[in-house]
Amino acid sequence: MNIWATFWMLCLIVAGGAFALITLIVMVKGFKDLREMLRELSKKQHEEINPDN
Amino acid sequence: MGFTYIDWIIVVVYLIVSVSIGLIGKKYVGNVASYLVAGRELGLYVGIATLAATEIGTITFMYYGEAGYKYGFAAFVAALIAGVVMIIVGRTGFIISRLRKMKLMTVPEFFEAKYSRGLRLLTGILVAVGGILNMGVFLRVEGEFLMRISGIDAKYLVGIMTAILLLELLYTVVGGMVSIVITDFIQYILLSVATILISIYAINYAGWTNIVNKVEATMGDGGFNPITNPQFGWTFIIWQTLLWLSLHTCWQTTAMRMFSTKDAETSKKVMTWTGFIFLGRGMLPMVWGIAALTLYGTGALDASGIPAPVVNGETLQPIEAMPAMLSQILGPGIKGIVVAGMLAATMSVNSSYLLGWSSVISQDIVLPIRRLMGKQPLSSRAQIFVNRVANVFVSLFLLFWGLWYEVPGTVYLYLNITGTIFLAGAFVCVVGGLYWKRANVTGGYAAMLLGAAGAIIPFFFLKWSENITGFIAFGLAALGLIVGSLIGKASKPGAEAVEFNRAATEEV
Numbered sequence: 310m311n312i313w314a315t316f317w318m319l320c321l322i323v324a325g326g327a328f329a330l331i332t333l334i335v336m337v338k339g340f341k342d343l344r345e346m347l348r349e350l351s352k353k354q355h356e357e358i359n360p361d362n
Numbered sequence: 363m364g365f366t367y368i369d370w371i372i373v374v375v376y377l378i379v380s381v382s383i384g385l386i387g388k389k390y391v392g393n394v395a396s397y398l399v400a401g402r403e404l405g406l407y408v409g410i411a412t413l414a415a416t417e418i419g420t421i422t423f424m425y426y427g428e429a430g431y432k433y434g435f436a437a438f439v440a441a442l443i444a445g446v447v448m449i450i451v452g453r454t455g456f457i458i459s460r461l462r463k464m465k466l467m468t469v470p471e472f473f474e475a476k477y478s479r480g481l482r483l484l485t486g487i488l489v490a491v492g493g494i495l496n497m498g499v500f501l502r503v504e505g506e507f508l509m510r511i512s513g514i515d516a517k518y519l520v521g522i523m524t525a526i527l528l529l530e531l532l533y534t535v536v537g538g539m540v541s542i543v544i545t546d547f548i549q550y551i552l553l554s555v556a557t558i559l560i561s562i563y564a565i566n567y568a569g570w571t572n573i574v575n576k577v578e579a580t581m582g583d584g585g586f587n588p589i590t591n592p593q594f595g596w597t598f599i600i601w602q603t604l605l606w607l608s609l610h611t612c613w614q615t616t617a618m619r620m621f622s623t624k625d626a627e628t629s630k631k632v633m634t635w636t637g638f639i640f641l642g643r644g645m646l647p648m649v650w651g652i653a654a655l656t657l658y659g660t661g662a663l664d665a666s667g668i669p670a671p672v673v674n675g676e677t678l679q680p681i682e683a684m685p686a687m688l689s690q691i692l693g694p695g696i697k698g699i700v701v702a703g704m705l706a707a708t709m710s711v712n713s714s715y716l717l718g719w720s721s722v723i724s725q726d727i728v729l730p731i732r733r734l735m736g737k738q739p740l741s742s743r744a745q746i747f748v749n750r751v752a753n754v755f756v757s758l759f760l761l762f763w764g765l766w767y768e769v770p771g772t773v774y775l776y777l778n779i780t781g782t783i784f785l786a787g788a789f790v791c792v793v794g795g796l797y798w799k800r801a802n803v804t805g806g807y808a809a810m811l812l813g814a815a816g817a818i819i820p821f822f823f824l825k826w827s828e829n830i831t832g833f834i835a836f837g838l839a840a841l842g843l844i845v846g847s848l849i850g851k852a853s854k855p856g857a858e859a860v861e862f863n864r865a866a867t868e869e870v
Contacts, residue, residue, distance in 0.1 A: 354396070
């Protein structure tokens, strides 16, 4: 196997591993992020409708 | 192997859940900033999900699969450049950090802040035309994928793709960026699961040693070494580096994610981590393409010595090899998950692109024209309405363009060139505007016009290669900015223009 084949195989392992790992982390922590975003948007909307509160 | 009942159930359940959840976004849309940039409330993890989902579509898998089939492992260099450049942009905050601090909503908005309203309008037109033409081929290519993998008869394809487009349009129009972010999160997870599943199946079926041996036997050293492969070489590497630098910083749909983050620091982190995903976004589908070559590359040789794919006695095009392989190797249930994952990829890209290009039409074409005509700025509600109308207009165009337009050459090439038409000038103008004090309106116009001419004339009329065309487009745009700025008058500071625009877009 030439050196390029070895290099691309290592790249593929890093790329596939990173892809799977980041997906797992995003799956676990992203939901909390999403809820926080929606909460902030609701708050902003409420402040726009009731600027005095 | 066709679609079974269990596959259909998985796909239909995904569609119902995805669209229903997308519609929830409507109740969070207050002003135009919440509609276009989700109120700038994106956190790190959901930011990664929405950026990755936006830039990973079925079309991405198709053109990278085709590249893997035709150029072997050497094609990996394109994925490596895309990922590494993204990580560097994220780590340094080059361009994205400064643009985020300006609280923009679209890329052409910067042109009014730094240069002039007229240049914003010109850039808006070029960005919208180039972007919509770029997106114009998505439906057809995505349809081909679905047809091949599911075995759906070609006569139903137009109806199915129209229905998918309408579903995407529904939640995009109703909830804007908020709906897109919510659906992107689910779609990202599903498409990632599908990507990992396909990779395992493809490598397992074809066998790693067989894959390497097939590339060696078919392409020789050129199948591994991007420097000696005639399709690539140093010109390709330098052009792709420039192209990805501009895509990661100035491409409207990517930039909108950066503008939607909580702050500049979050935008840098989102970009960095998504860079690692981009390595897999390219290399994994390329391996699927190479696996398809290994399993089905037995037909007549083309001019480059690459055998045509033959599946069940039918000779196919290289771009069809990967989905045809998946239809053969995936079993019931798994195929349903994969197709749902690919539909998720399709819908996340299309909805984001619909919003991206329609926002340029509403914010950077319609609004500046009204202002140039001396009309009052539109209210936030009216701006959202204009954007929704633009969304419908873009969708209708896509439907008709996608039905009759045949892509000249490879899809990857077409996408690169339609993007370069505006990216070369836009990137040079943004870099000059942010980092060079002498950059002015004359230089800005020269860069945009020469960048577009540099992409269109050499490629479409002189028939030069895409590598040379890309070089010329970026080179002419840079030359235009430098020479134009040196001979033109200095621009006025743009901070007031940004503030004025902010008042017009958010507080009216």
